[in-house]
Amino acid sequence: MANVLVVAELAEDGKLKKSTLSAITFARQALPAIGGALHIVVLGASAAAAASELAGYGAAKVLLVEDASLAKYTAEHFAPSVAAAAQGCALVVATATSFGKDLLPRVAARLDAAYAGDCSGVAVEGGKLVYKRPMFAGNAFGYCTLETPVQVATARQSEFTPAEASDSGGASPVEKLAKAPVGAGAARIEVIGLEAVKSARPELTEAKVVVSGGRGLKEKFFEVMEPLADAVGAAIGASRAAVDAGYAPGDFQVGQTGKIVAPQLYIAVGISGAIQHIAGMKSSKVIVAINKDPEAPIFQIADYGLVADMFQAVPALTAELKKRQG
Amino acid sequence: MKVLVALKRVADPDNANKVKIAAGGNAVDTSGLEWKPNPFDEYALEAALRLTENGKAPKQRLGEVVVVSIGPKEVEQTLRAALATGADRAIRVDATDDQLDGRLVAGALKALIDAEKPDLVLMGKQAVDGDSNQVGQRVAELLDFPMATFAATIKEEEGALLVGREVDGGVLTLRVKLPALVTVDLRIVAPLSVFSKVTEPGFKYNDGVRFAPLPAIMAAKKKPLDVKPLAELVPGMALTTRYLKFERPVQRAAGMKVKDVTELVDKLTNVAKVI
Ligand SMILES: Cc1cc2nc3c(=O)[nH]c(=O)nc-3n(C[C@H](O)[C@H](O)[C@H](O)COP(=O)(O)OP(=O)(O)OC[C@H]3O[C@@H](n4cnc5c(N)ncnc54)[C@H](O)[C@@H]3O)c2cc1C
Ligand SMILES: Nc1ncnc2c1ncn2[C@@H]1O[C@H](COP(=O)(O)O)[C@@H](O)[C@H]1O
Numbered sequence: 151m152a153n154v155l156v157v158a159e160l161a162e163d164g165k166l167k168k169s170t171l172s173a174i175t176f177a178r179q180a181l182p183a184i185g186g187a188l189h190i191v192v193l194g195a196s197a198a199a200a201a202s203e204l205a206g207y208g209a210a211k212v213l214l215v216e217d218a219s220l221a222k223y224t225a226e227h228f229a230p231s232v233a234a235a236a237q238g239c240a241l242v243v244a245t246a247t248s249f250g251k252d253l254l255p256r257v258a259a260r261l262d263a264a265y266a267g268d269c270s271g272v273a274v275e276g277g278k279l280v281y282k283r284p285m286f287a288g289n290a291f292g293y294c295t296l297e298t299p300v301q302v303a304t305a306r307q308s309e310f311t312p313a314e315a316s317d318s319g320g321a322s323p324v325e326k327l328a329k330a331p332v333g334a335g336a337a338r339i340e341v342i343g344l345e346a347v348k349s350a351r352p353e354l355t356e357a358k359v360v361v362s363g364g365r366g367l368k369e370k371f372f373e374v375m376e377p378l379a380d381a382v383g384a385a386i387g388a389s390r391a392a393v394d395a396g397y398a399p400g401d402f403q404v405g406q407t408g409k410i411v412a413p414q415l416y417i418a419v420g421i422s423g424a425i426q427h428i429a430g431m432k433s434s435k436v437i438v439a440i441n442k443d444p445e446a447p448i449f450q451i452a453d454y455g456l457v458a459d460m461f462q463a464v465p466a467l468t469a470e471l472k473k474r475q476g
Numbered sequence: 477m478k479v480l481v482a483l484k485r486v487a488d489p490d491n492a493n494k495v496k497i498a499a500g501g502n503a504v505d506t507s508g509l510e511w512k513p514n515p516f517d518e519y520a521l522e523a524a525l526r527l528t529e530n531g532k533a534p535k536q537r538l539g540e541v542v543v544v545s546i547g548p549k550e551v552e553q554t555l556r557a558a559l560a561t562g563a564d565r566a567i568r569v570d571a572t573d574d575q576l577d578g579r580l581v582a583g584a585l586k587a588l589i590d591a592e593k594p595d596l597v598l599m600g601k602q603a604v605d606g607d608s609n610q611v612g613q614r615v616a617e618l619l620d621f622p623m624a625t626f627a628a629t630i631k632e633e634e635g636a637l638l639v640g641r642e643v644d645g646g647v648l649t650l651r652v653k654l655p656a657l658v659t660v661d662l663r664i665v666a667p668l669s670v671f672s673k674v675t676e677p678g679f680k681y682n683d684g685v686r687f688a689p690l691p692a693i694m695a696a697k698k699k700p701l702d703v704k705p706l707a708e709l710v711p712g713m714a715l716t717t718r719y720l721k722f723e724r725p726v727q728r729a730a731g732m733k734v735k736d737v738t739e740l741v742d743k744l745t746n747v748a749k750v751i
Contacts, residue, residue, distance in 0.1 A: 162645075224650070225613065226622055248643040252625050255578070255613035264579055264716040265610050280720065285607050286492040290504050291723045292606075297716040298579075338653035339622035342638070346646040355644075359751070382751060390662060394683075400628060400642045400663060407516075407602065407662065409644075415750040425493050432728055436748045438740065444733075453731035454743055466737040471751070474741065 152240030153186035157232055157257075158204055159249045160192065162344060166200040168356060169245040171312035174207050176243050176272055176305035178313065183274035184240050189213060191235040191327075193228055195221035201324045208316030217329040223249060225256045226336035227329075233260040234330040236300060241279070246304035246410075247355075254304050264296035268410075270309040287406040288429035307355050308412035308433060347399045354385045354402070360413045362387035362404055362431070363397075364421035366460070371397040374464050375419065381471040387411065387431075389421045405430035420460045423448025440464065477539040477632070477654075477672075479524040480594035481563070482585055483517040484545060485554040486605040501721040506605075513554050516600025520660045522685040524598050525562045526670040527632055531679040534686070538674065540564050542592060546584055548572050552701060560688035560696035571706040577717035578606075580710055582614035587709035589619060596637070597657040601626050612659035622652040628663035631671045 154177045159167040177188055187210030192201050194216060201214040215231045232253065236242045242257060244250035246268040258265040270291070271282035281303055283292050296302075354360060361384045363375045371392060379386050388398035390405060404411055406429035416434035421427060423439070423446055431437070432451055439452035440463050449455040456463060487495065487506035496505040521543065528539035543558040545551040546569040555566040569584050589597060597619075602609035616623035628647065629640035636653045642661045652658070663669060667680040688696070734740045744751050 225616075229617065248626065248641075251609055252613065252643075255610035256617045256623070258610070259579075259582060259614035259617035262579075264577065265608075265614075266717070267609050268607065283607075284725075285722075286487075286495045286504065286605060287489065287607070288725060289492045289495050290497065291725060292504075292719045293721050293723070294717055294719045297714075297718060333620040335616070335620045335622045338656065340651040342649035342651055344643070344646050344648045345640075353644075394663065394666065399646070400661075401644060401646055406604065406607065415744065415748075425490070436744070436750045437728075437731075438744070449733070450730045451728040453748065454740055455731065455733045456737070456740055457733060458736075463737060467740065470737050470741045474745065 151186040152184055153189050153238055154181055154184055154241045155236050155239040156190045157244040158190055158192040159247060160194050160197060160200055164194055164196060166203050168312060169247050169307050172307045172310035173243050173245040173305050174313035175310040180241055180272050180279055183277060183279045191232060193220045193231055205321040205324055206315040207313055208318060209322040212322050212324045213327045214324050215327045215329055222341040224339050224341060225253045226339050227332055228253055229256045229260055230330035230332050232257045235327055236261060240300060242302045244304050245307050250304045254302050258302035261300045263298045263300040263302045266294060266296060266303045268306050269303050270306045287425050306410055308410050347401055351379060352385045354387055354409050354411055357385035357413055359384035359415045360387050360411050361417040362421060363392055363419045364389045365391035365395055366420040367397060377468045378464055381468045389427050418448050419464055421448055422446050477528055477596060478594040479527060479596045479598055480542045480544060480589060480592055481521050481524045482544050482599045483554055483558060484514045484603045485511045485551050486514045486603055488512050489515060489604045497722045497724055504722050514600050514603045516602060516660060518685050519665045520598040520600050521558055523630060523660055523664050523670050527672045530674040544588060546571050546581055555701060556696050559699040560693040561686055566701040568703045569706055569709060570703055577715050578608050578610040578614060579716055580713055582611050582618060583710040583713055584706060585615050586618040595654045599659045601659040601661050612657060616657040621655055621657045623657045624650045624652050625659045626661045627658050628661050629669045632673045
């Protein structure tokens with residue numbers, strides 16, 4: 151019987167990323183079709199701590215690949231080892247973060263496997279896995295099967311609740327695996343460094359509340375959005391137009407081609423509601439839109455719409471929220 | 477530098493909310509929607525043009541830009557448009573869309589690239605119809621090329637590129653030695669995103685992609701466009717991604733308008749109970 155392999159993601163500091171837990175949930179849902187056991191692979195320069203944390207999720211084993219060349223992620227160094235760890239597996243899965251979306255298609259090619267990216271669901275039908283994928287900016291769902299001996303997929307983080315540590319108590323055995331030989335391409339890549347966007351706020355994809363700003367905020371983007379975010383403990387997002395214009399950093403972008411968020415509460419400030427933006431936030435539980443244009447398309451999907459000038463409404467909203475918190 | 481750019485044409489992305497599901501649910505019906513080049517691929521082409529010129533004299537191509545599309549006869553329009561904006565040569569691989577999946581497209585591109593031997597392969601990060609985001613990564617693996625996906629900036633160095641990638645948490649800079657593969661993100665067409673070795677420091681492009689002047693559109697008709705059968709590039713390779721059915725997502729209904737901030741906070745606290 152074949153197994154399922156989850157590829158874990160580590161943060162720059164070597165800590166396990168919570169996003170990994172969504173891939174574990176996906177794997178648990180897929181296991182009935184495959185029948186084997188759950189395996190998890192973790193790669194890094196020193197990933198033993200992350201491996202023992204991962205041992206708490208009921209996997210048959212956790213594979214640990216440690217090597218100095220894995221200190222900083224590159225697909226060229228990671229893909230061969232993930233492919234090697236996938237031996238005996240019928241499915242390889244990671245969460246569709248920028249890491250998963252970069253690495254897993256490369257792993258798929260290495261395994262000559264078909265790939266279903268950014269899946270919002272997985273089901274077992276007639277003993278086969280059927281992947282549900284948003285397409286056309288979320289305007290259609292496609293249900294597909296992959297017809298290769300090994301299948302590779304990434305899971306949309308917002309659609310798979312993070313796996314809970316298993317309560318069976320036992321820890322999975324951690325097995326060391328040597329780094330697999332890399333191809334010639336690996337010698338031609340060098341990581342210069344990450345220019346990180348530092349923030350004490352929750353991660354956009356994990357926050358319970360997200361407040362996003364649009365192009366009209368201009369240079370006042372942070373001046374207007376930060377106090378609101380602080381008042382509700384929110385992460386800050388942005389439209390593409392706000393990012394393109396340089397008012398907000400690139401990794402704030404919410405949308406079809408940015409981050410996909412599904413918080414309890416999403417507040418869109420001065421965002422028109424282009425389909426590419428809506429694709430990234432329409433699964434939010436409650437949507438609030440503040441826009442001065444009563445015809446803005448964002449109001450068509452908002453639970454609560456406020457037609458107002460944001461430069462007045464947002465500070466007033468911030469003050470009102472603070473007042474009620476006492 | 478010789479650059480190969482992969483272009484796909486997609487149903488008008490700004491009207492993606494008008495796609496229909498065919499009766500029976502086994503196909504997406506895009507009839508009524510105009511074909512447009514995949515925006516990310518237009519950006520890849522713009523980046524290729526910027527990398528093969530000095531900025532000031534865009535008519536002088538310092539290198540070669542080859543554009544490739546896999547699709548039916550109609551994609552030749554997309555290729556001609558690319559030739560008009562400055563590409564030198566085009567190749568169409570003949571196939572209908574339902575003969576293709578990411579694995580096949582990657583296989584076909586790999587075979588073409590083996591024959592063409594470009595220094596750089598530039599592609600979009602995703603085609604916005606299937607939103608699949610896999611072909612570039614696959615091609616890089618098949619070629620054993622270093623890759624930089626989701627590129628927001630490219631700076632050419634001697635035999636290498638310095639690429640700023642948009643990743644979760646910030647911008648990650650990589651150096652890839654040529655030959656290499658880069659997939660581009662939205663910001664690659666900002667005024668200061670791409671520098672070739674000969675771009676003057678401080679040279680600023682117009683934001684976005686360039687448009688072809690009429691004489692160039694006429695001249696593009698004479699530029700070479702080769703056609704190759706798919707089976708020649710990927711003999712015997714079968715489709716391995718099968719779509720069983722399609723469905724429209726449940727539409728969110730519009731809610732209510734609130735008159736002011738006080739009412740909004742009341743609703744959020746007492747009705748929606750999300751704060
Ligand atoms: C390939 C591709 C991918 C894309 N991907 C994404 C994506 O992932 N995410 C994304 O967001 N977009 C994406 N876009 C862009 C998208 O099409 C829109 O252009 C963008 O979302 C618009 O941003 P905006 O709402 O801030 O700006 P605009 O559309 O310009 O809207 C500004 C809004 O602000 C309102 N406003 C202005 N001043 C005030 C004020 N004082 N008070 C209140 N309201 C005010 C206006 O009424 C208007 O509704 C993509 C586009 C393409 C082609
Ligand atoms: N049929 C095709 N012809 C040419 N290039 C393609 C085709 N399909 C995908 N591509 C390229 O691969 C990129 C990623 O596509 P995808 O993996 O399908 O999202 C696109 O942006 C194109 O550059």
